[in-house]
Amino acid sequence: MQLKGNWNYPTAIRFGAGRASELPAMCAELGIKRPLLVTDPGLAKLPMIPRLLDYLHSAGLVASVFSDLRPNPVGRDVDAGVAAYHGGSHDGVIAVGGGSALDVGKAIALMVGQNRPLWDFEDVGDNWTRVNVAGVAPTIAVPTTAGTGSEVGRASLIIDENGHRKVIIFHPSMLPKLVLADPELTCGLPRHLTAATGIDAFVHNLEAFCSPYYHPIAQGVALEGMRLVHDWLEAACDNGNNVEARSHMLAASIMGATAFQKGLGGVHALAHPIGAHFDTHHGLANAILLPYVLVKNRPAIEERIEAAARYIGLADASFDGFLNWILQLRAKLGIAHSLAEIGISREHAAMIGHDAKQDPSDGGNPLPLSADDYAAIFLAACEGNVHG
Numbered sequence: 001m002q003l004k005g006n007w008n009y010p011t012a013i014r015f016g017a018g019r020a021s022e023l024p025a026m027c028a029e030l031g032i033k034r035p036l037l038v039t040d041p042g043l044a045k046l047p048m049i050p051r052l053l054d055y056l057h058s059a060g061l062v063a064s065v066f067s068d069l070r071p072n073p074v075g076r077d078v079d080a081g082v083a084a085y086h087g088g089s090h091d092g093v094i095a096v097g098g099g100s101a102l103d104v105g106k107a108i109a110l111m112v113g114q115n116r117p118l119w120d121f122e123d124v125g126d127n128w129t130r131v132n133v134a135g136v137a138p139t140i141a142v143p144t145t146a147g148t149g150s151e152v153g154r155a156s157l158i159i160d161e162n163g164h165r166k167v168i169i170f171h172p173s174m175l176p177k178l179v180l181a182d183p184e185l186t187c188g189l190p191r192h193l194t195a196a197t198g199i200d201a202f203v204h205n206l207e208a209f210c211s212p213y214y215h216p217i218a219q220g221v222a223l224e225g226m227r228l229v230h231d232w233l234e235a236a237c238d239n240g241n242n243v244e245a246r247s248h249m250l251a252a253s254i255m256g257a258t259a260f261q262k263g264l265g266g267v268h269a270l271a272h273p274i275g276a277h278f279d280t281h282h283g284l285a286n287a288i289l290l291p292y293v294l295v296k297n298r299p300a301i302e303e304r305i306e307a308a309a310r311y312i313g314l315a316d317a318s319f320d321g322f323l324n325w326i327l328q329l330r331a332k333l334g335i336a337h338s339l340a341e342i343g344i345s346r347e348h349a350a351m352i353g354h355d356a357k358q359d360p361s362d363g364g365n366p367l368p369l370s371a372d373d374y375a376a377i378f379l380a381a382c383e384g385n386v387h388g
């Protein structure tokens with residue numbers, strides 16, 4: 001089977017290995033002549049970025065690079081990008097990277113035509129209606145990891161450095177107009193990041209699948225997304241150049257972010273404040289937290305998890321079988337079992353519990369959890385005590 005296609009759900013996606021050379025044609029479709037290529041400082045040093053710039057320059061496009069952003073991006077990263085956009089008279093954004101670069105690229109595209117500060121567009125109530133839609137620049141998203149799925153999302157996570165808070169900036173027009181999903185661009189990702197981002201994709205599908213809201217479209221997407229991770233994540237980690245595995249993981253990542261319109265849950269509610277306070281890699285935080293949250297949610301999700309276990313083909317299709325499979329997968333991929341192993345200690349439990357309860361992902365958790373419940377899960381995750 002050829003793993004290639006032009007998909008229009010939830011946005012226009014050009015999927016398939018080797019399609020990066022179509023980037024200039026995609027700019028032409030959107031009327032972009034002077035793109036600002038937004039990426040992170042690590043990627044900016046890799047051959048991939050000069051190669052993409054070569055494609056653009058050969059087609060007569062005037063492109064420059066903005067890469068001054070943090071792994072957990074902050075407000076002033078977006079401000080600096082907006083200044084670079086105006087300084088170079090750009091007319092569109094190409095965001096290339098993992099979640100950080102994609103989120104910053106989308107936020108820059110939003111902010112180049114607004115009169116209000118970024119925080120006025122926090123995803124609260126009807127704040128999004130304040131956006132001047134005509135001012136939003138066209139964006140092409142080019143994912144280089146298979147995890148966040150930010151390329152098909154309508155929001156960016158940006159840290160308000162004054163409040164130490166991860167803020168969701170949301171507007172429907174932040175959904176990139178075009179996505180270039182070329183699995184070959186994810187082949188250079190090191191094993192530990194392939195593992196952490198891959199589990200993030202899995203958690204998006206899983207939390208969407210378990211969230212209590214009615215959204216059967218997302219439910220179906222989430223189930224198949226989990227199966228793809230089950231079948232292909234280990235292969236992608238074992239051989240980074242396995243394009244078939246990389247293709248299925250990139251698809252699973254897109255599916256996870258598509259599905260989580262239905263809601264996320266406690267894993268993300270905890271991972272967001274942990275990332276904001278300790279600068280922890282988002283995928284790694286999720287990967288460590290997942291079993292502890294699953295056990296807490298067990299009374300509400302046992303039947304659903306059994307259905308998922310049957311669908312993905314586990315020999316032991318029980319809740320415990322599913323949990324054991326996740327614990328074994330994490331161990332095989334070299335992911336830490338406890339937060340203590342990555343230097344996060346118990347004394348922060350009350351603060352993280354409080355912040356997790358405030359996080360928007362809390363609303364999608366299948367069981368109502370209090371700040372104390374979150375603090376208890378955090379403690380269990382610090383100690384590596386899955387069964388409580």
Ligand SMILES: [Zn+2]
Pocket residue numbers: 148200204268282286
């Ligand atoms: Zn995530």
